[in-house]
Amino acid sequence: MTGNSVKDCTKLTRRGALKTAILGGAALAVPQVMVRPAQAKAPMLGAMVPQFYRFTLGDFEITTLNDGLRPGDGPHPTFGADQPAETVQALLRENSLPETKFVNGFAPTLVNTGNELVLFDTGLGAGARANGMGNTRNVLAAAGYTPDQVDVVVLTHMHPDHIGGLMEDGAPAYANARYVTGETEYNFWSAPERMSGPTERVAKMVDGMVKPLAEKMTFIKDGGSVVSGISGMDAAGHTPGHMIYMLESGGRSLVLTADTANHFVVSLQRPDWEVAFDADKAGAAATRKKVFDMIAADKLPFIGYHMPWPAVGFVEKMDVGYRYIPNSYQMQL
Numbered sequence: 001m002t003g004n005s006v007k008d009c010t011k012l013t014r015r016g017a018l019k020t021a022i023l024g025g026a027a028l029a030v031p032q033v034m035v036r037p038a039q040a041k042a043p044m045l046g047a048m049v050p051q052f053y054r055f056t057l058g059d060f061e062i063t064t065l066n067d068g069l070r071p072g073d074g075p076h077p078t079f080g081a082d083q084p085a086e087t088v089q090a091l092l093r094e095n096s097l098p099e100t101k102f103v104n105g106f107a108p109t110l111v112n113t114g115n116e117l118v119l120f121d122t123g124l125g126a127g128a129r130a131n132g133m134g135n136t137r138n139v140l141a142a143a144g145y146t147p148d149q150v151d152v153v154v155l156t157h158m159h160p161d162h163i164g165g166l167m168e169d170g171a172p173a174y175a176n177a178r179y180v181t182g183e184t185e186y187n188f189w190s191a192p193e194r195m196s197g198p199t200e201r202v203a204k205m206v207d208g209m210v211k212p213l214a215e216k217m218t219f220i221k222d223g224g225s226v227v228s229g230i231s232g233m234d235a236a237g238h239t240p241g242h243m244i245y246m247l248e249s250g251g252r253s254l255v256l257t258a259d260t261a262n263h264f265v266v267s268l269q270r271p272d273w274e275v276a277f278d279a280d281k282a283g284a285a286a287t288r289k290k291v292f293d294m295i296a297a298d299k300l301p302f303i304g305y306h307m308p309w310p311a312v313g314f315v316e317k318m319d320v321g322y323r324y325i326p327n328s329y330q331m332q333l
């Protein structure tokens, strides 16, 4: 018996004595708790984050999938790359965030239109699994789908954290899918001259992961359709052919903003600050303002690939930039 149980017995004994006095019988006075076997301690289970989040938008069902969470140093100098560290840290302090550590999330998104199952981006893939990421296919299964059911895989752009899950053991991870991506993006990364210099690492990955699927790919431009109710919008800057997607069903809309803004405070409250991963720094800033002006004005929900898990939120315009409002119950109504 544990020390706690002994203490409890002491209390119960006093209460038992009272009971004895009232009932006048010693046998009735033994509290039942005294003879119950001691409970095993519950095991510690570790921190836990939900793996998927599903809601409806008109007739669509939308599920964000948690490919993994990556804690690391930052956000500076990746975010606010053109700013002194102290300036970025002051903004983080104002927002109750750590100054030198942050957690980056990766949120591929599955849309069931009722007719097609459309997956936006594929996560980091097998290469990241040793570090607890690259979980999209498993999470998709946990959310109630099989990879074979995916009809369309859309690639918002071709950075490794978006294309890394296209292949599993050298075969397409979504065996029955066709693919949709931006024409400009594909042409940029598949051009032979990208295979050396600063673009080499990503171009090699595109060569191994994306090019083998090109025959099953539809290349779209601004306004191009994926399926009925889902259309692409040019959002260049982060990469040369980065595209975002407007989802519309039953009179409701949501914007899938991919990597337009990648830190919910630094990128949204200070959209002009440079981000190391943006290929065209000024172009990316102009796109951020254009896209989030629209989302704020129309009060649209959006899903950002790197927004705080489960990656669904809203923005409100501030004097400079935007305040991020994480979804609470809005998408349950």
Ligand SMILES: [Zn+2]
Residues within 6 Å of the ligand: 159, 161, 162, 259, 305, 306
């Ligand atoms: Zn990304």
